[in-house]
Amino acid sequence: MNRVGPRTARLTARGVVRRYGGIAAVAGVDLSAPPGRITALIGPNGAGKSTLFDCLAGTVRPDAGRVLLGGRDVTRLAAHTRVRLGLARTFQQIAVFPTLSVADNVRIGAEQRHRGRHQGRGRDVRAEDADTARALALLGLQRLAAQPAGDQPTGVLRLVELARALAGRPRVLLLDEPAAGLDTVQTGRLASVLRGLADRGMALLLVEHDVDLVAELADTVYAMADGQVVACGPTAAVLADARVARAWGGAAPEVGDT
Structure with a gap:
């Protein structure tokens, strides 16, 4: 049974619209990522997944609709404010500081959290150290902690970025293609x-093209095409839906026994 504690929160999109030059990249999307569950967002390139993610994270403001975090309307709040409220994300394009060490990249997440909690009262370096060490250990990065991030392969940098997000102890985590560039061992660790x-109550929303990983991990799937949700529900049912097959331009993805 999933344990939902006081630091958990639900992320909700209600009628979110985002237009570019008169074209709706996101056309009235409703979505819910509840605590203690892994929710996946799938669809072909150009479906609007990344734009929706940006609206949820606060890097793009929707033209209509609302974004709620733990029941609070955050639609007009900046991305850094949402981070301090417990929302973290990773990016499709890896965003790390190559000249900093792996540990210092991860520490940035801890610093953001504590800066928001202790404004005007100085830094809590010991707490930042503890959160950094915890995130490094969770992703198996301790032995690389002192090495420059720029010397690491793509798979390791994916884990560094995730560790940085987790160092901020988020309540909701947005993951944009987290398995891209990972080898089999790293993907297994990521899944675990x-x-x-999720078992500890975090709400997770991921965009992922690896259908096997979605089938293994996700409790609920939203499938998008042309800026709209064309199917949503339990993972096996959505992956077998004919509408999803049409959106992908072929047969429905095969789902194993996971």
């Missing part, structure tokens, strides 16, 4: 970590 986070 994400499931563990």
